[in-house]
Amino acid sequence: MIDFPYIDDICRRTGSKIIMLVVDGLGGAPHPETGLSELETASLPNLDRLARDSDAGLTTPVAPGITPGSGPGHMALFGYDPVKYLMGRGVLEALGIGVELRDGDVAARGNLCTVDNGGLLVDRRAGRIPTQEGAPVVERLAQIEVPGVDTSVHVVKDHRFVLVLRGEGLGEALTGTDPQAEGAAPMRAAALAPDSAKTAAAANCFVDGAKLALRDRETANMVLLRGFSRLPHVPDMGETYKLSPAAIAAYPMYRGLARIIGMKVLATGPTFDDEIDTLHKKIREHDFFFLHYKPADAAGEDGDFSAKVRALEELDARIPQLLDAAPDVLVVAGDHSTPATAAGHSWHPVPLLVRSRLTKGGGVAGFSERSCGQGSLGRLPAANVMLIALAHAGKLHKFGP
Amino acid sequence: MIDFPYIDDICRRTGSKIIMLVVDGLGGAPHPETGLSELETASLPNLDRLARDSDAGLTTPVAPGITPGSGPGHMALFGYDPVKYLMGRGVLEALGIGVELRDGDVAARGNLCTVDNGGLLVDRRAGRIPTQEGAPVVERLAQIEVPGVDTSVHVVKDHRFVLVLRGEGLGEALTGTDPQAEGAAPMRAAALAPDSAKTAAAANCFVDGAKLALRDRETANMVLLRGFSRLPHVPDMGETYKLSPAAIAAYPMYRGLARIIGMKVLATGPTFDDEIDTLHKKIREHDFFFLHYKPADAAGEDGDFSAKVRALEELDARIPQLLDAAPDVLVVAGDHSTPATAAGHSWHPVPLLVRSRLTKGGGVAGFSERSCGQGSLGRLPAANVMLIALAHAGKLHKFGP
Numbered sequence: 001m002i003d004f005p006y007i008d009d010i011c012r013r014t015g016s017k018i019i020m021l022v023v024d025g026l027g028g029a030p031h032p033e034t035g036l037s038e039l040e041t042a043s044l045p046n047l048d049r050l051a052r053d054s055d056a057g058l059t060t061p062v063a064p065g066i067t068p069g070s071g072p073g074h075m076a077l078f079g080y081d082p083v084k085y086l087m088g089r090g091v092l093e094a095l096g097i098g099v100e101l102r103d104g105d106v107a108a109r110g111n112l113c114t115v116d117n118g119g120l121l122v123d124r125r126a127g128r129i130p131t132q133e134g135a136p137v138v139e140r141l142a143q144i145e146v147p148g149v150d151t152s153v154h155v156v157k158d159h160r161f162v163l164v165l166r167g168e169g170l171g172e173a174l175t176g177t178d179p180q181a182e183g184a185a186p187m188r189a190a191a192l193a194p195d196s197a198k199t200a201a202a203a204n205c206f207v208d209g210a211k212l213a214l215r216d217r218e219t220a221n222m223v224l225l226r227g228f229s230r231l232p233h234v235p236d237m238g239e240t241y242k243l244s245p246a247a248i249a250a251y252p253m254y255r256g257l258a259r260i261i262g263m264k265v266l267a268t269g270p271t272f273d274d275e276i277d278t279l280h281k282k283i284r285e286h287d288f289f290f291l292h293y294k295p296a297d298a299a300g301e302d303g304d305f306s307a308k309v310r311a312l313e314e315l316d317a318r319i320p321q322l323l324d325a326a327p328d329v330l331v332v333a334g335d336h337s338t339p340a341t342a343a344g345h346s347w348h349p350v351p352l353l354v355r356s357r358l359t360k361g362g363g364v365a366g367f368s369e370r371s372c373g374q375g376s377l378g379r380l381p382a383a384n385v386m387l388i389a390l391a392h393a394g395k396l397h398k399f400g401p
Numbered sequence: 402m403i404d405f406p407y408i409d410d411i412c413r414r415t416g417s418k419i420i421m422l423v424v425d426g427l428g429g430a431p432h433p434e435t436g437l438s439e440l441e442t443a444s445l446p447n448l449d450r451l452a453r454d455s456d457a458g459l460t461t462p463v464a465p466g467i468t469p470g471s472g473p474g475h476m477a478l479f480g481y482d483p484v485k486y487l488m489g490r491g492v493l494e495a496l497g498i499g500v501e502l503r504d505g506d507v508a509a510r511g512n513l514c515t516v517d518n519g520g521l522l523v524d525r526r527a528g529r530i531p532t533q534e535g536a537p538v539v540e541r542l543a544q545i546e547v548p549g550v551d552t553s554v555h556v557v558k559d560h561r562f563v564l565v566l567r568g569e570g571l572g573e574a575l576t577g578t579d580p581q582a583e584g585a586a587p588m589r590a591a592a593l594a595p596d597s598a599k600t601a602a603a604a605n606c607f608v609d610g611a612k613l614a615l616r617d618r619e620t621a622n623m624v625l626l627r628g629f630s631r632l633p634h635v636p637d638m639g640e641t642y643k644l645s646p647a648a649i650a651a652y653p654m655y656r657g658l659a660r661i662i663g664m665k666v667l668a669t670g671p672t673f674d675d676e677i678d679t680l681h682k683k684i685r686e687h688d689f690f691f692l693h694y695k696p697a698d699a700a701g702e703d704g705d706f707s708a709k710v711r712a713l714e715e716l717d718a719r720i721p722q723l724l725d726a727a728p729d730v731l732v733v734a735g736d737h738s739t740p741a742t743a744a745g746h747s748w749h750p751v752p753l754l755v756r757s758r759l760t761k762g763g764g765v766a767g768f769s770e771r772s773c774g775q776g777s778l779g780r781l782p783a784a785n786v787m788l789i790a791l792a793h794a795g796k797l798h799k800f801g802p
Contacts, residue, residue, distance in 0.1 A: 004464060004484075006484070145613070301705070358430060358742055362431040376749075376770065395469060398746055399468060400463075400469055
């Protein structure tokens with residue numbers, strides 16, 4: 001809804017404060033034996049109490065049936081159309097390991113792979129070699145020279161790395177080199193628009209250099225590149241909403257995404273307790289806080305139902321400390337669902353709570369997918385959540401006379 | 402949904418009749434002590450009975466989180482995209498006092514204000530002087546001559562007036578003269594497009610004349626103008642839907658808005674009983690009636706919870722008389738919510754009932770935000786209500802073969 005054409009007319013600065021807690025992978029699905037979801041199984045006295053004093057609903061991150069990555073899931077919650085402002089895979093991979101991209105840089109996701117003597121792919125992921133084996137191989141790629149372009153390579157994990165191309169006139173419209181099938185040869189990168197010819201040439205030059213650099217190896221002796229992308233040009237969140245927004249997130253990807261959209265990224269420690277500590281220290285300095293909670297998603301991705309239940313209970317225990325920061329509006333949202341039964345992200349709608357002085361008495365029985373589905377906010381696109389938060393904070397003028 | 406591209410193909414004239422009762426500011430919010438909204442607190446035996454025989458839902462006037470003015474709120478209910486067909490502040494202010502605007506006229510909202518000897522603003526609203534003091538001052542502005550443009554000034558209330566500019570070639574793309582801050586000088590109107598240069602010159606000439614005309618006064622000695630706007634070009638509602646629509650509304654603004662979109666505005670008295678009386682007298686002459694009920698909004702704006710409850714109960718008592726008019730479709734809708742807890746318009750979704758011969762047995766338990774949220778119509782944009790009403794009236798052909 002950042003594209004609402006009169007957004008600049010209706011937003012106004014006020015002293016009120018919004019905290020948006022994003023519980024990564026918040027939504028779940030019923031356990032086949034009990035019929036209860038992770039939220040329904042967990043003991044969540046604080047979140048249940050909060051739900052009774054909140055407007056509740058279910059958000060659709062992108063569209064019904066669409067399973068979002070973390071990028072679109074978060075972009076939507078900050079009010080950005082997640083389709084229009086899609087971040088490329090290379091960029092998101094770079095952000096995820098804390099690589100600071102500059103405007104105009106092109107980032108690509110890289111795989112070490114194994115080719116045979118004829119140059120045909122034997123294994124697109126080089127046996128998913130562990131990081132301690134993959135990292136030294138990736139580091140050998142740092143020596144590759146590409147004329148007119150600065151390259152840097154960054155270890156991600158296992159066989160994965162990020163390639164960053166830096167230089168003048170690098171477009172992002174080009175094909176990757178992964179043929180998506182073993183037995184085929186890696187493809188040549190090809191420009192899809194004239195502005196990306198230099199990028200394609202640089203990518204191919206890098207691949208040739210990699211082949212040469214790794215020719216003495218039996219496995220992990222070649223690379224595949226895909227997801228070429230630049231930092232997107234997105235509206236500045238603070239300017240758009242007339243806010244001074246801050247991000248408190250331990251994981252690099254969320255910090256990087258927040259920086260891209262114009263949030264001040266606050267220094268914080270690795271745990272959620274560290275994040276809460278940072279919140280309390282900085283509460284006077286900003287009027288919007290994005291607070292990220294990761295463990296629910298991680299447990300869901302692992303397909304570990306009870307670990308996800310525990311992660312939610314550990315979050316619940318910290319809700320009073322969040323409330324101690326006395327926000328005028330507290331939003332509890334998720335970027336997407338990660339049901340343990342799916343062992344991954346899913347398309348399921350995501351519970352949402354919005355608590356302000358206006359919501360007392362209007363809440364639902366507890367905090368779960370089912371009860372939020374009965375809430376006064378109904379089903380709504382995640383990209384509408386920011387406007388609702390701003391409305392509750394008194395930060396929106398009336399639209400139209 | 403007047404923008405549905407096949408609207409002309411699917412609409413058909415029939416003898417069936419639709420009454421759309423618009424309860425201004427219908428939606429509310431829970432009282433913090435009881436947890437019950439105005440609708441839930443009021444005793445509404447007739448509306449509750451109607452709800453049990455109606456399809457029910459909740460409308461979103463503009464977008465989640467967006468608080469609409471009365472203009473967008475009504476435009477949406479008549480099927481007009483409220484963002485695309487936004488009416489200017491000057492136009493709506495003129496309509497609100499019954500000024501008949503012609504195509505091409507430019508209306509602006511005016512304030513009497515107070516400036517010091519140096520011409521700097523001391524009070525942008527001239528102490529909100531009461532109408533009996535402000536009106537004679539505004540009337541002195543009638544003598545101002547602007548070459549090539551006919552001007553007229555119209556008292557609104559207190560320090561407020563409407564300026565209408567009439568002449569050839571008057572655009573509406575210009576800035577207002579209100580600097581929005583005391584201590585600053587009034588600004589000059591400036592054209593934002595070449596077609597509005599003449600309007601800006603005329604506005605500045607009028608302001609100079611006002612300064613001269615009021616120079617003997619200590620206070621209310623200057624004017625500020627803003628919201629320059631012309632009648633919008635909107636599709637004719639009757640032509641679009643193949644209806645003969647009539648408006649029964651006591652308040653000038655709603656009458657003016659109805660006239661702009663092509664409704665026949667029926668003469669009526671100042672009370673809702675007068676409106677019902679008019680409905681019964683004219684029921685044979687039209688096939689669509691917009692009936693406006695104001696008191697719920699007025700009480701909500703005052704922040705008076707029990708007055709809003711009473712206003713709803715008074716409406717409820719008159720529902721049987723509405724049903725006596727035997728409409729084929731009765732719609733009970735609101736242009737926006739006005740919770741007493743917010744003491745103003747709000748973004749909350751608005752209860753909706755649609756009763757026809759097809760809805761008997763399909764209803765909800767009663768007429769409230771919560772129960773309508775459980776209704777068969779779900780959440781829907783207010784701009785969809787007209788199509789649903791037409792469908793229930795048998796006025797829409799099948800779309801597509």
